[in-house]
Amino acid sequence: MLGFSLQKIIVLGLLIAAVWYGFKYIGRLQRVDRGERKKGERTMGERVRKAARERSGVTDAEIIEDTEKCPRCGTFIPVGSECSCKRR
Numbered sequence: 125m126l127g128f129s130l131q132k133i134i135v136l137g138l139l140i141a142a143v144w145y146g147f148k149y150i151g152r153l154q155r156v157d158r159g160e161r162k163k164g165e166r167t168m169g170e171r172v173r174k175a176a177r178e179r180s181g182v183t184d185a186e187i188i189e190d191t192e193k194c195p196r197c198g199t200f201i202p203v204g205s206e207c208s209c210k211r212r
């Protein structure tokens with residue numbers, strides 16, 4: 125007998141993989157934080173949001189709100205919202 129079972133080797137392998145991917149993920153988060161993101165690289169949160177948008181069939185272009193010019197001050201504001209100049 126070798127003293128350790130196949131099961132233990134598998135668990136050990138999974139642990140090493142988890143630590144390895146954990147470090148890679150943390151490294152990526154730190155790069156994104158510093159603005160050193162690689163081309164096309166996304167954080168986990170950004171990937172989840174992108175996947176959610178793709179599932180709902182909404183593209184980035186459709187999310188951008190329409191704006192209209194405020195008749196009083198000329199600032200562009202989202203359609204249907206009130207410009208802050210009216211509250212002054």
Ligand SMILES: [Zn+2]
Binds near residue numbers: 196209
């Ligand atoms: Zn205004």
